[in-house]
Amino acid sequence: MALNLNTLFDYEYLAQVQQLSLRIAQAGKGGRLAEQKTSARGQGLEFADFKPYVAGDDLRAIDWNIYRRLGRVFVRVFEEKQDMPVYFLQDASASMFYETTPRIVPALRATLGLAAIALAQHDSVSLMPFGRNLDIQVKGLNGKNNLLQFARVLAECESQAATSLTTAIKTLANLNLRKGLVVIVSDFFDNDGLQKVLAAMANLPHKVLLVQITQPWDAQPELMPEWQGELQIQDCETGAEVAVSPTPDVLKAYKQVYQQFNQDLLKAAQAQGAGLLQLDASQPVLPQLAGLFAQGGLNL
Amino acid sequence: MSFGLFSGVTVLLGALALAGVLFGLQFLRPRVKVVQVATALFWQQAQQQAPLRTLWQRFRYPLAWLLSVIIALAIWLALAGIQSSANSSAERHIYYLDGSVSMQVGKRFSNARTRLINDLEQNPGAAQEVWFGGVTPSLIAGEDASAALIKARLESLTPQSTLTAISEFARRMAVLNQQKSIVIAYYGMPLRASQFARLPQNVKLIQRFTAPAVASNWGIVNFGYRAAASGDPQRVDVIIEITGDTAGSTVPELSIDLDGTPFTLASAERIADNTWLLSNLALTDSPGKLSVRLHSDDDFAADNSATLTLPAMPRITVYTGEGVPLAMSRLVNLTPRLTAVAQNAQVAVCLAEDENCFAQGLTHFLFAKDAGQEGIVYKADSTAAKLAISQLWQRQGWTAEQSLAALSVNEGEQRSVLFSLAAYEALSKNQDRRLPGLLVHSLYWLTPVAAASEFAAVGEPLPTLSESPLPLSVGEMIMPEHAEISVSLLNRTVTDSMTQPSVTEIPSATVNTHQIIWPWLILLALFLVLAEWLAIVRGRLP
Incomplete structure (x- = not known):
């Protein structure tokens, strides 16, 4: 499906999402001065600690009162707020592009909205679409003005053959990037199984936000228009086929499996302190996205 | 067991064809619909977790096929109009065509016959016991008779000059089949409520054709x-x-x-x-x-x-012996019916002691001189003869207040009359006008042939000729010589019933001699379809 930048880059949508804020507990240091808390000490407004003066320190930071009492020279150090690197792992597998209302559209809109939030608060964003492998298309993009560029890259996202979210996460972990926020936008349908994905995700040194793109018939297959007669279920990525007689027993078993899948994903997210947003592809993105930011901001 | 719409061979061939078709259908592959989905991973797991849809092995053929065959055969047999004759041992079904004189009017008889033939055609294979109510009810066709034969026999019938004998027929059938319930489909003149009331308890009469009334009569x-x-x-x-x-x-x-x-x-x-x-x-x-x-x-x-x-x-020959009062001889000569003969007479009129006179007649009228004999003594050879003489005396008024003579009626080997000569002379002396009648009727009584018997009851059926309850068939009536x-x-x-309106005819459905079982077969098929559907839904059937 050819994505259209005009439909993706919705000013009204972006203006509304930019009012939201995205925070993590502590971003990795080494970035530019910005608004996210980091472990770095330096310039800032909030006092952090004292340290003995060494040559080169700013003379304006010397605490003369301590010097008068102790006769030794100490300088005040402050918490330095820097930017937060946000890494978007965008699922570009075939399953995201399949179906009459493909999941990729709401997925990209969610990615763009989150990116807009990050850029608006002076964070840096990176876009890493993945299929079988991770592909870094945008790295460390800063500034509001670059949102259009980010959107243009998103619109050029193309379908890849298969999904290997595990590989993508492992690859990301091996890049040794500055600690930040990893946003995984995917349907999480990995042929290796969800458990491997969750195990790989647990090793990520970043905060994680999961955006799960769903369709109504994921939970209720009977909503599929083809749901009658003898069915041959075919995987759109691997081509694997399963003969299914749509009986209540099979339907019940499917729903149990899918419910277990969601529960596993939720438990993993809770264990890791990650956020989880289930985004229904058949519904507007903005209300669902705004629901994630309960008080206007999301703190991970 | 019979079939209303098809022959047994057709039903059998149809059943075999259905079973064969269903067996072949078992080998057809189902048309599957390929549905592409985002992932088949969940379906694979669901298939593994879903309960097995076979009992102990994949019984794709035997049981499913057997169930299908039972359903199909139930529907097929219902379509073939299956009907059971299982109740024939408890019921006897009879078609009765009235051939009485009242059916001679217009097209009454032909219409009744046509209705009967139509009913028989609509109920093929049934126990076609057809009776014709003529002079005596006769069996036209038994259960084994073919429809063509029954039709040919019915078309050769014409109404006869007799009264309807349906009531007597029903009574006799009830006697013959005391353990059975008898259903009679009746085609004839309208019956009265009293006739229905007299029907035996085990007889049910269904009026399938009632003759229309005539304008006037x-x-x-x-x-x-x-x-x-x-x-x-x-x-x-x-x-x-x-x-x-x-x-x-x-x-x-x-x-x-x-x-x-x-x-x-x-x-x-x-x-x-x-x-x-x-x-x-x-x-x-x-x-x-x-x-x-x-x-x-x-x-x-x-x-x-x-x-x-x-x-x-009738003529009666009379021999008059010696010593008999002269008036007796004159009476014989004056009575047209009596003829005086010299020998071999039917009646010999003698004096009691005249032994030679006895041989001249078959029966005897004797005058007794015995002083102990005062009246007249009849010796009758049968009860009927005794009754006849008693009734004669009563009708003539000879036993009234002024009795003609002392009457006594006794039994004897042959008829004879013993009249006291003294009583005769007394009556003669008094010139009693009843005396000639007494003498003549006594002579008439002695002869076996009555002068004029009273007519048989008008309009009644033939008198019962046999004690057997079996109804007579045509040609079986044997008259005494x-x-x-x-x-x-x-x-x-x-005559009166000709202008009476006909009663409501009872629908032909009630005449059906068979127990209709096709609705039960349809119910069975529906039940099995429901059971099969439930079994499939619950994964009990493949």
């Missing part, structure tokens, strides 16, 4: 003779009675003739409305034919004319 309902009330044995009284639509129509003209000689009603005495009496009609040496004709143009002509054969005046039965076909009920 006049008919002779009573025409017969009896011994003349005057006591003259050489004469009879004749009664004629007609009935009809007395309201709104005039009485038709009536003409009477005896051996071609016309009578006029003016010579008859009108003893009641529409009833005439011809008194003291003289008998002749040969039987006379008395005819009466009602000049009515109604549709039912059978009751518009009647003919009565009057008996011939030289026997004659006087019977009139005239009947007030028949």
Whole structure:
């Protein structure tokens, strides 16, 4: 499906999402001065600690009162707020592009909205679409003005053959990037199984936000228009086929499996302190996205 | 077990074809619909977790096929009109075509016959026991008769000059089949409520065809003779009675003739409305034919004319012995019916002590000189003879207050009369006018042939000729040699019923002699389909 930048880059949508804020507990240091808390000490407004003066320190930071009492020279150090690197792992597998209302559209809109939030608060964003492998298309993009560029890259996202979210996460972990926020936008349908994905995700040194793109018939297959007669279920990525007689027993078993899948994903997210947003592809993105930011901001 | 719509061979071939088709269908691969989804991972896991849809092995063929065959056969047999004759041992079904005289009107009989044939055609394979109610009910076709044969036999029938015998027929059938329930489909003249009321308990009568009423009808309902009330044995009284639509129509003209000689009603005495009496009609040496004709143009002509054969005046030969009172000899000579002979007479009139006289006659009228004998003694050879003489005395009034003579009736080997000579002389001396009658009727009584028997009951069915309850079939009636039965076909009920409206006919469905079981088969098929559906839904069937 050819994505259209005009439909993706919705000013009204972006203006509304930019009012939201995205925070993590502590971003990795080494970035530019910005608004996210980091472990770095330096310039800032909030006092952090004292340290003995060494040559080169700013003379304006010397605490003369301590010097008068102790006769030794100490300088005040402050918490330095820097930017937060946000890494978007965008699922570009075939399953995201399949179906009459493909999941990729709401997925990209969610990615763009989150990116807009990050850029608006002076964070840096990176876009890493993945299929079988991770592909870094945008790295460390800063500034509001670059949102259009980010959107243009998103619109050029193309379908890849298969999904290997595990590989993508492992690859990301091996890049040794500055600690930040990893946003995984995917349907999480990995042929290796969800458990491997969750195990790989647990090793990520970043905060994680999961955006799960769903369709109504994921939970209720009977909503599929083809749901009658003898069915041959075919995987759109691997081509694997399963003969299914749509009986209540099979339907019940499917729903149990899918419910277990969601529960596993939720438990993993809770264990890791990650956020989880289930985004229904058949519904507007903005209300669902705004629901994630309960008080206007999301703190991970 | 039979089939209403198809032959047994057709049903069998259809059943085999269905079973074969269903067996072949088992080998067809289902048409599957390929559905592409985002991932088949969940479906693979669901298939592994779903309960197995086989009991112990994949029974793709035997049980599923058997169930399908049962359903298909149930529907097929229902379509074939299967019907059970399992109740034949408890019920006997009879078609009865009335062939009585009232069915002669118009197309009554042919319409009834057509309706019967139609009913038989609509109920093929049934126990087709068809009876024809003619002079005696006769079996037209038994259960094994073919439809063509029954139809041919029915079309050869015509209504007969007899009364309907359905009530008697039903009674006899009830006696013959006491352990069975009898269902009679009736095609004939309308029956009255009293006839239904007299039906035996195990007989159910269904009126499938009732003859329509005619517009109007006049008919002779009573025409017969009896011994003349005057006591003259050489004469009879004749009664004629007609009935009809007395309201709104005039009485038709009536003409009477005896051996071609016309009578006029003016010579008859009108003893009641529409009833005439011809008194003291003289008998002749040969039987006379008395005819009466009602000049009515109604549709039912059978009751518009009647003919009565009057008996011939019988002759009695009398031998008169020596010593017998002279008046006796004169009486014999003066009585037309009596003929004096010199020997071999039917009746010998003798003195009791005249032994030579006995050989001259078959029966004897004896005058006794015995002082102990005062009256008259009849020796009868049968109970009927005793009754006849008693009734004669009562009718003639000889047993009234002034008794003619002391009467005694005894039993003997042959008939004889013993008359006290003293009593005779006393009566003769008193010139009793009853004496000649006493002598003549005593001579008549001694002869076996009655001068004029009273006519048989008018309009009644034939008298029972056999004690067997089995109804007679046509040609089986055996009459005693030289026997004659006087019977009139005239009947007030028949004449009256011609103008009565017909009753509601009962639908043919109730005539069906078979137990209909196809609805049960449809229910069975529906139940099995439901059970199969539930089994499939619950994963009990592949």
